[in-house]
Amino acid sequence: MKCKLCNNxxxxxxxAYNTSLCKAHFLSFVEKRVTETIRKYKLLNKGDSVLxxxxxxxxxxxxxxxxxxxxxxxxxxxxxxGINGYSDRSLKKVLSFAKEVKARLxxxxxxxxxxLGIKELARVLKRPYCSxxxxxxRYLMNRISMERNLRVLATGHNLDDEVSSLLGNLLYWKExxxxxxxxxxEEYEGHLAKKIKPFFLISxxxxxxxxxxxxxDYIYEECPYSVGAKTLLYKEILSRIEDQSxxxxxMFLKGYLKRLKAEKEGREQGPVSYCTICxxxxxxxxxxxxxxxxxxxxxxxxxxxxxxxxx
Amino acid sequence: MKCKLCNNxxxxxxxAYNTSLCKAHFLSFVEKRVTETIRKYKLLNKGDSVLxxxxxxxxxxxxxxxxxxxxxxxxxxxxxxGINGYSDRSLKKVLSFAKEVKARLxxxxxxxxxxLGIKELARVLKRPYCSxxxxxxRYLMNRISMERNLRVLATGHNLDDEVSSLLGNLLYWKExxxxxxxxxxEEYEGHLAKKIKPFFLISxxxxxxxxxxxxxDYIYEECPYSVGAKTLLYKEILSRIEDQSxxxxxMFLKGYLKRLKAEKEGREQGPVSYCTICxxxxxxxxxxxxxxxxxxxxxxxxxxxxxxxxx
Numbered sequence: 001m002k003c004k005l006c007n008n009x010x011x012x013x014x015x016a017y018n019t020s021l022c023k024a025h026f027l028s029f030v031e032k033r034v035t036e037t038i039r040k041y042k043l044l045n046k047g048d049s050v051l052x053x054x055x056x057x058x059x060x061x062x063x064x065x066x067x068x069x070x071x072x073x074x075x076x077x078x079x080x081x082g083i084n085g086y087s088d089r090s091l092k093k094v095l096s097f098a099k100e101v102k103a104r105l106x107x108x109x110x111x112x113x114x115x116l117g118i119k120e121l122a123r124v125l126k127r128p129y130c131s132x133x134x135x136x137x138r139y140l141m142n143r144i145s146m147e148r149n150l151r152v153l154a155t156g157h158n159l160d161d162e163v164s165s166l167l168g169n170l171l172y173w174k175e176x177x178x179x180x181x182x183x184x185x186e187e188y189e190g191h192l193a194k195k196i197k198p199f200f201l202i203s204x205x206x207x208x209x210x211x212x213x214x215x216x217d218y219i220y221e222e223c224p225y226s227v228g229a230k231t232l233l234y235k236e237i238l239s240r241i242e243d244q245s246x247x248x249x250x251m252f253l254k255g256y257l258k259r260l261k262a263e264k265e266g267r268e269q270g271p272v273s274y275c276t277i278c279x280x281x282x283x284x285x286x287x288x289x290x291x292x293x294x295x296x297x298x299x300x301x302x303x304x305x306x307x308x309x310x311x
Numbered sequence: 312m313k314c315k316l317c318n319n320x321x322x323x324x325x326x327a328y329n330t331s332l333c334k335a336h337f338l339s340f341v342e343k344r345v346t347e348t349i350r351k352y353k354l355l356n357k358g359d360s361v362l363x364x365x366x367x368x369x370x371x372x373x374x375x376x377x378x379x380x381x382x383x384x385x386x387x388x389x390x391x392x393g394i395n396g397y398s399d400r401s402l403k404k405v406l407s408f409a410k411e412v413k414a415r416l417x418x419x420x421x422x423x424x425x426x427l428g429i430k431e432l433a434r435v436l437k438r439p440y441c442s443x444x445x446x447x448x449r450y451l452m453n454r455i456s457m458e459r460n461l462r463v464l465a466t467g468h469n470l471d472d473e474v475s476s477l478l479g480n481l482l483y484w485k486e487x488x489x490x491x492x493x494x495x496x497e498e499y500e501g502h503l504a505k506k507i508k509p510f511f512l513i514s515x516x517x518x519x520x521x522x523x524x525x526x527x528d529y530i531y532e533e534c535p536y537s538v539g540a541k542t543l544l545y546k547e548i549l550s551r552i553e554d555q556s557x558x559x560x561x562m563f564l565k566g567y568l569k570r571l572k573a574e575k576e577g578r579e580q581g582p583v584s585y586c587t588i589c590x591x592x593x594x595x596x597x598x599x600x601x602x603x604x605x606x607x608x609x610x611x612x613x614x615x616x617x618x619x620x621x622x
Contacts, residue, residue, distance in 0.1 A: 170481055171552065171559055173566025233555060237548045241482065244544060248482055255484025 012209050015246035023213050030210045034066050034198050041183040043196040044152060050074035051106075051150035051193070053141050054097075056090030056219040058211040059156030059199060061097050065216055067154065067198070068101045075150060079140050080109035081133065082117025086224055093219045099309045106148065108140050108304035115298060119225065125292050129225040132292070139289035142280060144304060145193040153193040160204040162197075163249045164234035166256055179263050181256070191274060192281055203249060204235070323520050326557035334524050341521045345377050345509050352494040354507040355463060361385035362417075362461035362504075364452050365408075367401030367530040369522040370467030370510060372408050376527055378465065378509070379412045386461060390451050391420035392444065393428025397535055404530045410620045417459065419451050419615035426609060430536065436603050440536040443603070450600035453591060455615060456504040464504040471515040473508075474560045475545035477567055490574050492567070502585060503592055514560060515546070 001010040003022035010020035014029075021029055038044050050067060052074045054060040067074045078094045080087050091107065098105040111117055116124065122132035145153045162181060169178045183201075187194035199207060211218055226232060242248050274280065275287035277294075286294070293300070312321040314333035321331035325340075332340055349355050361378060363385045365371040378385045389405045391398050402418065409416040422428050427435065433443035456464045473492060480489045494512075498505035510518060522529055537543060553559050585591065586598035588605075597605070604611070 171563045173563070173570055175570075230556070233552065237551065240548065241544065245541070252482045252484070259484055259486075 011213060012206075014206070016203070016242070016250055018246075027210065027213060030202060030206060031066055031069070033202055035070060037183065037198055037201055038196075041200075043154075043184050043198055044072060046071075048072070048152050049150045050152045050154055051077050051141075051145045051148065052154045053077050053079070053137075053156070054094050054105075055079075055156075056093040056097075057156070058208050058216070058218045059158055059161075059204075061093070061156075061216050061218045062207050062211045062214070063154060063156045063198060064097065064101065064103070065214060068103065074103065074154065075148070076103055076105040077141060077144055078105060078107045079137055080107060080111070081136075082109065082111040083119065083224060084117075086221060087117075089221070090219050093217060095307065096217065098307060102309050104310050105307040106144055106304055107307065108144060110136065113300050113302060114293075114296065115300075121296070125295060127292070130229055133225075135288050135292060139278075139280070139287075142193055143278075143302070146190075151187065151193055153195050155195065155197055156199055156207075157197045158199040158202055158204050158207050159249050159253060160235050160238070161231075162200060163238050163252050164231045166253065167234045167238060168230060179260055182260065183257070188272065188281055191272075191279060201250065201253065322524060323517075325517070327514070327553070327561055329557075338521065338524060341513060341517060342377055342380070344513055346381060348494065348509055348512055349507075352507075352511075354465075354495050354509055355383060357382075359383065359463050360461045361463045361465055362388050362452075362456040362459065363465045364388050364390070364448075364467070365405050365416075366390075366467075367404040367408075368467070369519050369527070369529045370469055370472075370515075372404070372467075372527050372529045373518050373522045373525070374465060374467045374509060375408065375412065375414070376525060379414065385414065385465065386459070387414055387416040388452060388455055389416060389418045390448055391418060391422070392447075393420065393422040394430065394535060395428075397532060398428075400532070401530050404528060406618065407528065409618060413620050415621050416618040417455055417615055418618065419455060421447065424611050424613060425604075425607065432607070436606060438603070441540055444536075446599050446603060450589075450591070450598075453504055454589075454613070457501075462498065462504055464506050466506065466508055467510055467518075468508040469510040469513055469515050469518050470560050470564060471546050471549070472542075473511060474549050474563050475542045477564065478545045478549060479541060490571055493571065494568070499583060499592055502583075502590060512561065512564065 001013060001020050002008065003010045003025055004019045005025045006022060008022040011023040012026050013020045044050065050072050052060060052064045052067060054064055054076045056078070064074060064076060076094065076098055078091060080091060094105065110121065114121060118133050118136065119129060121136070122129045125132055127135075141153055141155075145151070166181060168174075169181075183197055185195040238249055238252075272281050273283070275282035275290055276285050277290040278287060280287050280289075282288075284291075312324060312331050313319065314321045314336055315330045316336045317333060319333040322334040323337050324331045355361065361383050363371065363375045363378060365375055365387045367389070375385060375387060387405065387409055389402055391402060405416065421432065425432060429444050429447065430440060432447070433440045436443055438446075452464055452466075456462070477492060479485075480492075494508055496506040549560055549563075583592050584594070586593035586601055587596050588601040589598060591598050591600075593599075595602075
C-alpha cells in the first residue's frame with residue numbers, strides 16, 4: 001500500500017476518501033480538514049481566546065495539539081471527576097502534555113468542591129452516571145470559560161461521537177435534543193460561551209491514528225463507567241455499516257447538518273430564559289445543574305487550580 | 312416460563328411488551344394487534360375488496376390467513392419473478408395455501424410477459440436487482456388491483472422491514488423517500504390502489520412465530536439475490552439494539568409516524584402528475600416502470616392467470 005500523494009509507504013488507508021497516505025501526508029490531511037472545518041463553519045477568528053476541555057484522551061489532546069500548532073494558543077481545562085485511579089492517571093497525562101505545549105491549564109475537581117466524585121454524586125442524585133457527568137461537565141466548562149473570559153470553548157467530539165448520539169436521538173425521536181447538535185453553538189453573551197467541535201467531521205479512527213503518529217502521549221483507557229453505555233453499541237454498529245459502505249458516517253452527519261439548516265429556517269427561536277441561580281440559559285426557572293446541586297444539600301465553594309506552564 | 316394470562320406453559324416471550332404468552336393467547340394477541348391497526352389507521356372498511364400480494368413467505372401468507380379469518384375475503388396475487396427454482400417453490404406454497412383458504416389467486420409471470428426473469432431484466436436495464444424488482448412489483452401489483460377492481464392492496468411488510476428501510480433513509484437522509492413511508496397510502500382513484508400494511512407494527516419474529524404456531528406452510532428460503540443486501544445488515548443491527556433495549560423498534564417507528572404527521576401538516580401536497588403511458592402517478596412525464604420497459608425494447612403483452620379455488 002503506497003501513499004497516493006508521494007508513493008512512499010502508506011501509513012493508513014482511508015476508505016471513506018478512497019485513498020491511502022503516508023505519515024506526513026496523513027498528518028497534514030487531518031490538520032487541513034480541521035483548519036477547513038474551522039474556516040468553513042466560522043469556528044474561530046484570529047485573536048479568539050480559546051479554552052480546550054481535555055480529558056487526557058486522544059481526541060482532546062490532539063485538538064489541543066492542533067490548535068496550538070495553528071497559533072490559537074488555547075488554555076486547557078481538566079475536570080477531575082474523582083474516578084478511582086482513572087482520574088489521576090488522566091490528570092498526569094494532561095499535566096505532562098500542558099508542559100510540553102507550554103500552556104496554561106485549569107484543573108477543577110468534583111471531590112474538592114463537593115467532597116464527592118461523580119459516581120457518588122450520581123448515586124445521591126439518583127441519576128445515571130453518564131447523565132450526571134454530562135450535566136456537571138457542561139456546567140463547569142461553561143463557568144470556567146466565562147470566569148476566565150475565554151470566549152470559545154472547544155471540545156474534542158469526533159464524527160463517531162456525533163453520529164452515535166445522532167442515531168440514539170433518531171431511534172427514539174428525541175425532538176428536544178435532535179436539532180441541537182452542531183459544529184458550533186453560538187455564544188449567549190454573559191451567559192454561555194461559544195462552543196465549537198473542530199473534529200466534528202473526523203472519525204475516531206483517524207484521530208487515534210493522528211495522535212499515535214504525532215507521538216501524543218494520551219490515556220488509552222476508556223472511562224470505567226462507560227462500559228455497556230448505549231453510545232458504545234451505536235458506535236460499533238455504525239462502524240459495521242461504515243465497513244460495508246465507507247463514507248456512511250460522513251454522509252449521515254452532513255445530511256443531518258443540511259436538514260438542520262432547513263429545520264432552523266422553518267422555526268422561530270423562542271425567547272431564551274436564564275437560570276435564576278447561575279444565570280445560564282435554562283428551560284425552567286432553574287437550570288438542571290442548579291436543581292441538582294440544590295438537591296445535594298452540600299454547601300460548596302467553587303474553586304479550581306491554575307497550572308501555568310506558559311512562562 | 313408461564314403465560315401471563317392463563318398460567319399455562321408459555322410459547323413465546325415478548326420482551327418489548329414485557330410479557331410471555333401461551334400459543335392460544337399469543338395467536339389472539341397478534342390478531343388483535345392486526346385488527347386494532349386496521350381500525351386505528353383506517354386501513355379497511357367492511358365490504359372493501361382486497362388484493363393481498365403474496366410471495367409464499369411467512370409474512371404474506373400470515374396476512375392472507377388473518378384477513379380471511381376476519382372476513383375480508385381477500386384475493387391473492389403472486390408475482391413470478393422467474394428466479395431459478397426459488398420462484399417455482401414459492402408458487403407451490405402459494406397455490407396450496409390458496410386452495411386451503413378457498414380463495415382466488417392471480418399469477419403474473421415476468422418470463423411470460425417479457426421472456427426474461429428479474430435477474431436478466433435487471434442486467435439488461437443495468438439496475439441493481441432489488442431496485443428493478445421493486446419497480447416491477449409495484450407496477451404489477453397496482454395494475455392488477457386496478458384491472459380486477461380490487462381497490463385495496465395489502466402487503467405483508469412488517470416492523471423489521473419498515474425500521475430497516477427507515478434507518479437506511481435516515482443514514483443517507485433520502486428526503487425523497489423519507490417521508491413517504493406509512494401504514495396506509497391513499498388511493499388515487501383510477502390511477503393507484505390504496506396500499507395498506509397491516510403488519511406495520513408487528514415484528515418479523517412475532518410473525519414467524521405466528522405462522523409457525525398457526526401451522527401455515529410457508530417458504531423458509533430468502534430470495535437468493537437478497538444476500539448481502541443492506542436491509543439485511545440493518546435488520547440485524549436493529550435487532551441487536553432491540554436485544555439490549557426491548558421496544559426500540561416500535562418506538563423508532565411510532566416516533567417516525569408522529570414526526571411524519573407534523574411534516575405533512577407543514578407541507579403542501581404538490582399537484583400529482585400522471586405517466587403519459589400508463590396513467591399512474593409519476594414525477595416525470597413517464598413513470599419509472601414505463602421508462603424502463605421502453606428501454607427494454609421488447610414488445611410485450613400483459614397477461615396473467617387466474618386460479619379460482621373459491622368455488
